[in-house]
Amino acid sequence: MERRLRGFLRIVALMVCVGDIGESHAQQLLSVGRTVHVGKYITTTPIYPAGKTADNVVALALDKNDKRIFTYFDNTDVCVGNIDDLTAVHCHYYTMPTGLKPDKLLGIAFTDKEFESISWYSNQTYYVGNHYDLDAFAAPQPFTLPSRLSVSDIVGMGIHPYTGQVHTWYKNGQFSIGTPSDLDYYQKPEPYVIEQGYGAVQGVAFYGADGSVAALHKNEVIHRISFSLGESEWLDSGYVGVQHAELPIGFTQDQVFGISAQKINHQERIITWYSSGYYSIGTFSDLDAYGLVAFYDDMDEYEEGEVLDVAVTNDGMVYVYLVYGWVEMCEIQDLGACYGHQFSPAAGEINGAIFGVGASNNVLHPYEPISAWYNDNQLTRPIQTSIGYPHDLDALTNKISGGLAPNKRSNDVLGVGLIQPGFTVTYYRLY
Numbered sequence: 001m002e003r004r005l006r007g008f009l010r011i012v013a014l015m016v017c018v019g020d021i022g023e024s025h026a027q028q029l030l031s032v033g034r035t036v037h038v039g040k041y042i043t044t045t046p047i048y049p050a051g052k053t054a055d056n057v058v059a060l061a062l063d064k065n066d067k068r069i070f071t072y073f074d075n076t077d078v079c080v081g082n083i084d085d086l087t088a089v090h091c092h093y094y095t096m097p098t099g100l101k102p103d104k105l106l107g108i109a110f111t112d113k114e115f116e117s118i119s120w121y122s123n124q125t126y127y128v129g130n131h132y133d134l135d136a137f138a139a140p141q142p143f144t145l146p147s148r149l150s151v152s153d154i155v156g157m158g159i160h161p162y163t164g165q166v167h168t169w170y171k172n173g174q175f176s177i178g179t180p181s182d183l184d185y186y187q188k189p190e191p192y193v194i195e196q197g198y199g200a201v202q203g204v205a206f207y208g209a210d211g212s213v214a215a216l217h218k219n220e221v222i223h224r225i226s227f228s229l230g231e232s233e234w235l236d237s238g239y240v241g242v243q244h245a246e247l248p249i250g251f252t253q254d255q256v257f258g259i260s261a262q263k264i265n266h267q268e269r270i271i272t273w274y275s276s277g278y279y280s281i282g283t284f285s286d287l288d289a290y291g292l293v294a295f296y297d298d299m300d301e302y303e304e305g306e307v308l309d310v311a312v313t314n315d316g317m318v319y320v321y322l323v324y325g326w327v328e329m330c331e332i333q334d335l336g337a338c339y340g341h342q343f344s345p346a347a348g349e350i351n352g353a354i355f356g357v358g359a360s361n362n363v364l365h366p367y368e369p370i371s372a373w374y375n376d377n378q379l380t381r382p383i384q385t386s387i388g389y390p391h392d393l394d395a396l397t398n399k400i401s402g403g404l405a406p407n408k409r410s411n412d413v414l415g416v417g418l419i420q421p422g423f424t425v426t427y428y429r430l431y
Contacts, residue, residue: 029217030083031195032207035167035175038215039195047085049077054216059108060203061117061131062214064161067207069214070110070131074102078132083207083214097127097135107157108134109205112164118180122151126180146176146184148277156204160211169204172276173250173292189277191294194249225253225414227284227427232371233385233402235416235426242405245427247272248280248288253414257302258310258320259427261358261417268419272427273310275302284425295335308351309415311359313368319359319390321372325351327390346386346394349374355410356426358418360387369396371418375410383410 030046031039048054052073059072071079071086072094081088096102106120110131119134120126120143128138145151153170160167160177165186169175174189194201199217207214224244228236236242247253251274258273272280272287282289308321316332321343330338345351356373372393374384383402388395404410405428414427 029199030086031215031217032083032212033195033215035211035213036190036192037195038169038192038201038204038213039217041212042083043195044083046081046083047087049073049079049087049091052077054202054218057203057216058102058105059119060156060205060214060216061108061110062158062205062207063110063131064206064209069205070108071203071216072102072105072108076102092132094132094134097121097140106151106154107168107204109157109159109166111159118159118166120154120157120180124151141181143181143183146189149174149189155201156215158204158206158213161206161209162211167204167206169201171200171250171252172255172274172278173248174276191278191292200250225256225427225430227425228405228408229284230424230426232387232418232422232424233400235373235383235402235424236405236408242408242428243285244430245285245287248278248292251276251278251280253429256414256427257307259415259417259425260310260312260318261419261425262312262314263419264314268425270417270425271310271312272415273307275304308354309357311357311370311418313359317359317368319357319370321354321357323352329390341391343391343393345372346374346384346388346399348399349384353377354393355383355413356416357393358416358424360418360421369421373402373410373413373416374399376404379409 029043031043033040056073058074061070068080076093077091078094079087079091100121104122108117108119110117115130117129117131118126124143125140126143127135127140129136155171156169158167165177166180167177168183173191175192176184176189177187178185202216202218204213204215224246226242227245228242230237255274255276257275260271262269270282278292278294280288280292306323308323311319318330318332320328325342326340327343328338328340353374354372355375358371360369369387370390371387376383384399385402386394386399387397408428412428417425
């Protein structure tokens, strides 16, 4: 039975290389860079109003004529300044549309018309007003987002000073180009990168006629997850203990829906799959050491909790196990040409008990053996593992009891990778 793997119709062969991420907290910075490379050129540590930080900023906009930056705060204060001092000119107040509060603001941008602004809100409306009265000129109008993205994904918006097109930046490291009412009318989401160590973006505005952008960055810890190395049954055998792994900049553990492992030319590779339309390729501790690959399309994304885990063989065959008992298979070079069929879990288990799958890459079998791991049932039993074929997960062995890293539960597991028969890597959430 032929099926297309949702979320995998079309690969955009785009590699985004990101360097090692340090251990320290990111400073609270204002940067100037490009649309696709936030923070590329210069950074400052700007002066804020007393008691305010980047966490209080709800929008950033720029008067392109004199490069005055308007910083809108969550208490309806707006300060006018420059990249070194956000308060350099003055601080005033702004008024919102009736019934809306500052926490509903998604972005503000100034148009070519004198003293005119457009502001977008989380109820998917936008208003035309001026710099201080955000709905002064027009009644609300609706706007649409790119498919698979929501208003909560937006971190900044701006109107390009040359083209007049609306640019929107998202938490998942993508940006789109469109109109006030259709945010991806001209360009579907494409990746952008943030200069290493700068922290997540809190607000974005175009900074000059050349299309450079100014961005405020949050003061935050770079997102991580943890991992342990183990054997087939005991997923932490004490080889290295529980270690930290760095996610790509702009990605969070909540976006991870599967983790796979390969061993090619004696080198381990970890493939991490994200609901935002990417997979990363990296090492145990640096999950995008070798890059990011985008694989988005116009089809529906997986629902939360639909994917149990993803296994990838050394020769690039991908197995995606779904909670309703379906396994989808395709080659990683052609994720749009997939087929699938029903699978059966180990005897006595239900599909939803699976928290990890891995391909053993054992060339002695006619099919790639698949290992599956089953949950601890709210700590009422040890975790279980079975080995079988893609459609019959205990065809080769009965269930065997095992264990996780100390103080970890199966609900903490993001995915399991089988490096080679008997050698596993397991990734856990951090709380």
